[in-house]
Amino acid sequence: MADKPKKPQKLRARLPRGLGDRGPADIAATRRMTDTIREVYERYGFEPVETPTMEFTDALGKFLPDQDRPNEGVFSFQDDDEQWISLRYDLTAPLARYVAEHWDALPKPYRSYRAGYVYRNEKPGPGRFRQFMQFDADTVGSGSPAADAEMCMMAADTMEKLGIPRGSYMVRVNNRKVLDGVMESIGLGGDDQAGRRLTVLRAIDKMDKFPESEIKKLLGPGRWDGGEEGKGDFTKGAGLADSQIDTVLLSLKPGEYTFNETHFVGVTELKDIESLVRASGYGEDRIKIDPSVVRGLEYYTGPVYEVELTLETKDEKGRPVRFGSVGGGGRYDGLVSRFRGEPVPATGFSIGVSRLQAALTLLGKIDTKPDFGPVVVTVFGGEISGYQAMVAQLRQAGIRAELYLGNPKHALGQQMKYADKRNSPCAIIQGSDEKASGKLLIKDLIAGAGLTEIKDREEYLRKQAEAQIEIAETDLVSTVRKILDKHGVKWN
Structure with missing residues (x-):
């Protein structure tokens, strides 16, 4: 008796983790939202530009050229010339490459905006995706604090144009030079201390989540998530001495401090930005100086800003939801310089479209109905x-x-x-x-x-x-x- 032919197996329809499909209603809501953002950006004089989804890996500014296989953080592959190519991690590094490549043809300062998907080769989880949309605006070729002040004011205007009332958001501003000055003052300057500096910055970034006693643990020996030794996961600390921890915490509190020249320059730049935004009618209820703002990317060299939604709401199951940061940016004077071999000041602001859309949907500030069909x-x-x-x-x-x-x-x-x-x-x-x-x-x-x-x-x-x-x-x-x-x- 002949064997029965095997029934062909159906291919299982499924998506990799950290990715999602989008239907007409979601796409229509995104379009309405990005149209609003675009309107504000263009009012500030920014013009559109598009860069490809893929770049040479070394152009992204995140990897050393002698790495055998870059894969941490980005999705990478080799082309037929054995050149490493990566999906873009953000929209800023591709812009730096674009400006450097077209330098002679572009007006300086060069003001542009762009929207698109970015890709993170990271472990996905709640609110963490491998593909998500950003909407950026950048000014390249100006070192003036007015360029940074404009980004902060534009961020505030965008939130209000999207229907988020004053008092329900805050644009928080700091300066990496302030943070660098503090690091130098406690002996964490220099390339050999880069790892510990990063640990300190991560601890500071949690100031809005943990009480000061827990921040001290992250700056010192480390912290157990369960509150007691052996309970929960352990986060290794920066290993600072008590006097070093006191200096870091002091720098995060209001007051006139000068730790060194680097710190003084950073504080002076912040005062200039504050003066400019106040002169334009943006009070502390919209834009404020906040020494705890860190921002994650390593290429920031000066002022950094973050837009936070301060109101709380509840999800469909009645659980409280706090949105936190929905956008941010800062000054990155070194990115274009990598290509040009000369100083090129630049500053930019990015809205996390996917994250902000989720927040606006929960708040009822965005029309989630699909457009009418034909x-x-x-x-x-x-x-x-x-x-x-x-x-x-x-x-x-x-x-x-x-x-x-x-x-x-x-x-x-x-x-x-x-x-x-x-x-x-x-x-x-x-x-x-x-x-x-x-x-x-x-x-x-x-x-x-x-x-x-x-x-x-x-x-x-x-x-x-x-x-x-x-x-x-x-x-x-x-x-x-x-x-x-x-x-x-x-x-x-």
Whole structure:
């Protein structure tokens, strides 16, 4: 007996962790949001530019050229020339490469914005994705504190334009020179102390999450998540002495301190930025100096800024949600210089679009309804060319329209269910009787959707009559336009 042929295995439809699909409603919400951000950025004089999703790995500024296989943090591969190429980690390093490559043709300072997906080869988790969208604006070629002040003011304007009221967000500003000065004062200057400096910065960055007693542990021997030795995960500390810890904590509190020249320069630059934003009418309820702002990327060289949502809300399960940072940036005077071999000052600001959209959705500040779909022309026997002609007529008038391309023998009910799933504002119906008399039926699906909520019989019958009307074929475009206009649906 011959063996039965093996049944072919179905491929399992699945996504890698840290990635997500997006439907029409999500995409429409993102478009509305990015249009708003773009409007603010352009008001500040920034112009658009696009860079590719991939760059040579060494251009990203995160890896040494002698590494055999860069893979920590970025997704990388070798091309046929054995050159390492990586998916972009952020939008700033590609801009630095672009500006350096087109230096002679660009106006200086060069002001540009760009939006796009970035990719992180990191362990995904709640709120941490391998692909997410950012929207950046940068000024390259100006070392003026006014360029940094503009980024802070633009960040505040963007939050308010997106519907986040004053008092519900804060733009917090610090300076890496302030932090570097403190590090030098406690003996953590120089390349050989880079690892400990990073540990100190990470501890400072948790000032808004932990009490000072826990920060001391992170600056000193380390901290157990469970609060006691042996409980929970252990985070190794920076190993600072008590006097060093006291200096770091002192630097984070309000007061006039000068630890050294580097610290003094940083404080002076912060005062300049504060003076500029106050002169433009941005008070401490919108932009404030905060010595605990660190920002994670290592290429920042001066002022750094972070936009934080300060209000709390609850998720769908009633649990409290605190959003925290939804954007930030800073001065990165060394990135373009890597390509140019000369000092090139630059500063930029980035909004985490994906993160901010999630926050705005929870706060009810963004329209999550999908855009209306096309007008659907249904099909009932006869020549399909006649129905296609109607679709063409609507499209030529600038109206989104489609022909029902399912089985033409499908009943009207099935075709109307399709139109509902397409979120169509109205559907066109023409059976043999209507065709013989040169008539059409137009079903107003938006008006019809509210019929079930009407309790009064007379009102129900009146609204039902309004939801389906018979017209002459020649009135197709004008009638559809009236229906779309009545419901505020854009059609051109």
